[in-house]
Amino acid sequence: MKYKVRQADAKRSINIEGKYDFMEESPIQIDKATRMVRILETDTDGAVKTVMIDNRLYHVRVRRRGDGFPEEVVVKGVPYPVNIDKIESTRYRPPPAPKKIAGDVVASMPGQVIALMLKEGDKVEKGQSVLILEAMKMENEILAPKSGVLKKVASKEGDLVMKGDLLFEVD
Amino acid sequence: MKYKVRQADAKRSINIEGKYDFMEESPIQIDKATRMVRILETDTDGAVKTVMIDNRLYHVRVRRRGDGFPEEVVVKGVPYPVNIDKIESTRYRPPPAPKKIAGDVVASMPGQVIALMLKEGDKVEKGQSVLILEAMKMENEILAPKSGVLKKVASKEGDLVMKGDLLFEVD
């Protein structure tokens, strides 16, 4: 199977054959080079965690998007954002990436809404502070993702919200 | 139920009623005093691990004999050998403590027999070194538990032994 991986510095074409078992070292082609790769340990979600590449050991950490696609790999503690955008395979078609509905803002962490800076119907500029969500003693300003009108404010001051809850909508 | 616990410094009589659930604080009588006890956490084998006694928190560790009876409790990191030798209960009779067969010596750890100091039939004094078991780079002299004749030597030099394997027998 062939994967196209886009990163900040390069776009790479990666070719992997077979089902890739533990213990057994197999070749993977990256652009024109071939690297010998052996998986040593995987995470509970099946992502590669310890891997030997050309006989060198790497401890890595794969972070996935909501749909399970890898979106970041931490190598030696440094995060590398990755984007796999094309897969050539007869067997497997990945689901399309989830669409981002601009204007909807959801809580990226659990916390408490401690202040609303604006109210429904107010005009709002992109980057303006709309509400403050507190977690870990810290206040997190939640900013408007685009300019427009604040169509809906889903929580009031004092509300506890969970990760993923809708906070407000800009239209 | 009433338990008699013998320790180096004292013999204590402990009276516990009921089935002792989590969360609920209940009285336990030790000799003439009463202590309010609440179990917070138990080990995988059911032994008490975190306990509140008179509202004070204790992290403890119970070590058991082969038959499951507690033989040592570590309080604040210090080991206290304990011996529960009498239980008054209409419901429960503990099995008798396992008999120690003097003369039989078993491996107390996995390791390799690296030297035999004596051979079968040799006379041996109590405390004399009979063989050397190596583990963790260290050599552990295994001594005769009593004086007598070395009746049987169960391993030869170079043998790998597991914990509990018979090493030799003095008669």
Added chain:
Amino acid sequence: MFSSVLVANRGLIQANCVRAVKELGCKAITIYAPNDRNSAGVRNADEAYELTVKSSGIPYLDIDQIVELADRLRVDAVHPGYGFLAQNVEFKRRLNEKGILLISPEFNAIDLLSNKSAFREFGRGLGMPILPGSETSSDVEELKAAASDIGYPVVMKATEGYGGIGLRVVERESEIEGNYRSITSQAERFLFQPERVYLEKCVKNARHVEFPVARDVNGNRVVFPERECTIQRRFQKLVTESPCSFISASLRNKLRSAVEMLVDQLDLKGFVSVEFLLDGDQAYLLEVNSYIQPSHAVTSLLTGVDMLREQVSIAAGQPLSFGQKAVDTDKVAIGVFVSAEDTENNFAPSPGKIDRLDLPYGDGVYSLTNVHTHDSVGTFYDPIIALVMTKENNRDKAINKMRTALDCLHIDGIRTSIPLMRALMAYPPYLSGDYDNQFLTTEENRDRIFESYRTPLDSEIASLVAALSLHRDSSKQHLLEQARSNSKSRIWDMASDWFNRQK
């Protein structure tokens, strides 16, 4: 010396206070909320008592309950740590009524120091430079007018806030009201007077320095080398260097003299630290913290003085055990605070369970942490989970050692500030001293810092690992689909084997 001391805090400072109190031969007693039951301070105390959690409110701020316990246990003194009740005058008064000492400067001093606006006036009275600002007010229109006079941006501050709580940068008039509301709401929860707010000119591109001072009952005083805490986010310090490598000897001497005058004028007893903001060569007096600060450990490492132990000992009426000469040094110490925050996502809190925590390793590397493998980091408290420190002959060497130390610090399971801190320690503008208090506040700058630390080889490894992880997902799905469409149990076995092997 006291016979028993109650440590009324949690986390890093709780464990360190418990240690200090035990070393002095006093009984160390502490309190905890139920979900802190397994923390180091609780485990290591001689006695630990669980706080009853009320439906609302932070248990560590429950004055009634803590005073009642201290009284019942007949402790001699209470160590408040930092944050929470450390600068709370009411707490000190209530303990005092029971004959229990709160380890902090005396009443009139903390009364003044905990009121930032009154302290500004006091400093001005001594002829010290103070930032342009306003009086305390609870009238939004008054604040708007004052802000116009000062000129935007301004910092809006709760008069009795502490530890970076109750501070807001306000860029324009329309934000005054919302921020005022959010500060007063926060004030209620963190137990300072709500509705008491003042404004201060916001100086961006500034540096922060602070001078720790110890002063005993006899008025003997030692001023420690200054700490630079310029690298912050949300008014919380992330990097501490001591001494500061970027101020002139003459400025240092001037500030030191100001500090000496200030603590003598206030007749302070105990440990405090005096904070300044440096706008180029212009220094402004900011505030005096009347409690030991999180960065104190960097000073302890630099000077070899066990500051916490000394603080308890001074409070017990003992004279300082060391003189000014003992703390003068030509070495440099640096400390990096590690937080459970997602630095690639504007420092969003990142609670969760720690899968593995390996502390950095080796000679000359020192760490404090109160979380361990399999601990959970919650959202209730401060996100700081570790402090890593190095000490060397000069700043370059200390930073070099820190860079390797952070390479050797691994926290799996939650996002932390480690990657950013690691990259920062290799970032040329940081190394050359070309930074200010806004350095980490913009996403563009953080991205530049990250980017400078990435390598083409590791980038390629990242591509490969991403593709391989996805490949394994797809081949697994393929296998499972095959299994589902097949009645032979052998294939089901294969599939479950496959799953089991991945655990």
Added chain:
Amino acid sequence: MFSSVLVANRGLIQANCVRAVKELGCKAITIYAPNDRNSAGVRNADEAYELTVKSSGIPYLDIDQIVELADRLRVDAVHPGYGFLAQNVEFKRRLNEKGILLISPEFNAIDLLSNKSAFREFGRGLGMPILPGSETSSDVEELKAAASDIGYPVVMKATEGYGGIGLRVVERESEIEGNYRSITSQAERFLFQPERVYLEKCVKNARHVEFPVARDVNGNRVVFPERECTIQRRFQKLVTESPCSFISASLRNKLRSAVEMLVDQLDLKGFVSVEFLLDGDQAYLLEVNSYIQPSHAVTSLLTGVDMLREQVSIAAGQPLSFGQKAVDTDKVAIGVFVSAEDTENNFAPSPGKIDRLDLPYGDGVYSLTNVHTHDSVGTFYDPIIALVMTKENNRDKAINKMRTALDCLHIDGIRTSIPLMRALMAYPPYLSGDYDNQFLTTEENRDRIFESYRTPLDSEIASLVAALSLHRDSSKQHLLEQARSNSKSRIWDMASDWFNRQK
């Protein structure tokens, strides 16, 4: 400076060497046996390569494989750590053939130092006091005759042994043969010449001191404050104090001069340490270790000199970066080695899985460890799993701090030496200096040390917990019996609830 260095060791020293090499800006490469894959040194190295495990033998002693790898990777130098191949002349020769430097003193020096019997002769030639002893021999009858001349007890030593391996105390003639056999069998596995053994008078009730020395290519030399390592078991050091508080200034000066003469005579380059045995005021030269020792970290803490980094730097031909004055100090540092051993059962190895590891905490407490929560401690290698250190103004304060530090060190899941070490730090004869190298070797003495640390209250808690744990077992059994004899499913549910709640 080198561009890349291969660290050819494992555990504590591997991780610390990797750190030192990285701090110097060299690429740090290391090796590992498969079950060490997750260790700190392997994780933190720039590159790590797995050793192929042969059916017999210790992979870290596999000269062929390590030399081949070093050659293939074209490293400039190999750091051997301590133990394993650190003092192996053959290893140095093989690397040298490939143009790779082994970081150790030069050939003729390690040739002499690794042969303890030859070194005794050399020392005698310099007029230094040497313990009564024998020539190297491989004839048991010859050894028996020599032992009679010296007088029992004697220490039987492998001429080329290292790190406490190949040493036996022999109390009577009948034990000579068995011990000779066991030493030669050990010699084969640990790669020194078998059948080469000599005898030395066994001085019980003695103290051990050692002087670390650094000497650069230009012959500049620094002698560090001496370390006392009297508290041992099986010739392995458990406690290190530096400097030694129980030798007179005149004896210290005499030994220091002897050390200076010795290293200059040998023209040693690099880091070594010179060991003496003190029988009252009579000092005997024991040996010179040509590698950095486990206790080096105590000296690094005491003096602030990063000894490992300095060692690599000297090996690369750099001059010493510090002078004698930099290491002279009036402080005291103490280090306690924590081992996975059952101290209540004659130090029996205690392998197993670590359920939880909390390192000690707070200002002035420093720890090195390479095991973490959920790591397994195996039986293949050294049982030392951590080193805890404190530094203070004097010995009493350093010990006091250590006592609290050990109180705050928790390792669950395996038995360790922590309880004994903790009790030792509070044991009056230890505090007053009334101890010797036999202090921990008798069970009676260990029991006395433990007993002095127990309290009636904790003893009562132990009784209560034991009874309560047993009570829970029995009530559980009762419940299960009831459930078995009852067909109602509700009771089965109760029973499984009961079980689940205990997890």
